[in-house]
Amino acid sequence: MKCPKCKDSVLIRPLPTKESRVRQPYSCTDCGGMWVTREEMDSQDGVFTENPSLEPDADLPFDPDKRTGLCPLGHGLLIRARVDLDPPFFLERCSACGGIWFDKGEWNRIAENHLIDNLSDFWTSSWQRKHRQEKNRQSYLEMNKSILGPELYEEILRLADTLRDHPEKLRAMALLRQEILESKETAN
Ligand SMILES: [Zn+2]
Ligand SMILES: [Zn+2]
Known part of the structure; x- marks a missing residue:
């Protein structure tokens, strides 16, 4: 052996x-x-x-x-x-x-x-922890999908996929936030 x-x-x-x-x-x-x-x-x-x-x-x-x-x-x-x-x-x-x-x-x-x-x-508890995390994530996503509607939900996930490994993701997030808040101010 x-x-x-x-x-x-x-x-x-x-x-x-x-x-x-x-x-x-x-x-x-x-x-x-x-x-x-x-x-x-x-x-x-x-x-x-x-x-x-x-x-x-x-x-x-x-x-x-x-x-x-x-x-x-x-x-x-x-x-x-x-x-x-x-x-x-x-x-x-x-x-x-x-x-x-x-x-x-x-x-x-x-x-x-x-x-x-x-x-x-x-072994049971480390397996369970992993399993529970995956289940929590799934139900979190499901909840957001039903609140936001499937179209917006898919669009956000697509954007997240694009940005996840992007070297300028922080800048991109800042721009997104800026645009959202700007347009809100203009609308008000
Ligand atoms: Zn063995
Ligand atoms: Zn050894």
């Missing part, structure tokens, strides 16, 4: 430590991250601890938390979820097999904050 974060590292099972006789999850000897399968997740009952002998290489050329990788079991890209602790970090999970990748230190932070039993919420 390959490490999702390191290019050429393989995952190994560290030997049980004196403190813990529990079979340890697969881990990477280069970045110190570990892969916990769904079965291990379900059966671990808070007994895993990160293996202290696995420290990230001092000269690791990248920050593992900034990367997303592939499932070590070959199911494709892992799905990230933000954990809003201070400082925040990301967990990665395989949506096919349910395995979760913990960069070095992440398991301990999750455990210290008693979040292990509710891990799947992280």
